[in-house]
Amino acid sequence: MSNCFNELKLNDHKNWIISDLILKQAKKFPKFNIIEFIDKEKWTYEDILSKGLKASFRLKKNGLTNGDSIVVMIDNPKVFIPIWLGACFLGITFVALNT
Secondary structure (H helix, E strand, C coil), X not given: CCXXXXXXXXXXXXXXXXXXXXXXXXXXXXXXXEEECCCCCEEEHHHHHXXXXXXXXXXXXXXXXXXXXXXXXXXXXXHHHHHHHHHHHHCCEEEECCC
């Protein structure tokens, strides 16, 4: 397994904040492929950090802030993941629905 995952120290519960994990890993391993979609497109830590931050700016621009909640129903992971991360970066509770 890559050093990328070995350094996460997931047994230490204070390290389980997703926004902190993404920031830390993007700094250490920006080009590491973390997600591969069915169509073979790959996203690195750098990619998901960028997409998540862009989503957080859009959420904030729409008036959402720390402590707020959003409910989403999105079946496209390329849309879902950035919005979820954006919510994590802002401290917004993210509720995902499905049918």
